[in-house]
Amino acid sequence: MAPNQQRGRWVAIVTGILSVLIGVAYLALITVLDARGPMRPPPPEALVGVATAFLKSAEVVLPPV
Secondary structure, X not given: OOHHHHHHHHHHHHHHHHHHHHHHHHHHHHHHHHOOOOOXXXXXXXXXXXXXXXXXXXXXXXXXX
């Protein structure tokens, strides 16, 4: 095998190993995040500040002339 082909083979092997490791890490992360339980909506008190900030930012925008 030519040196150029040998290098290409090693690059393919290394990138394959990296992609498998990234996939396994992703699956582990999803498993940990999913094990925390179902997501619940925030309490209504938490949304009051967001609505106020949204209304204040809407007042700043000038209507088109």
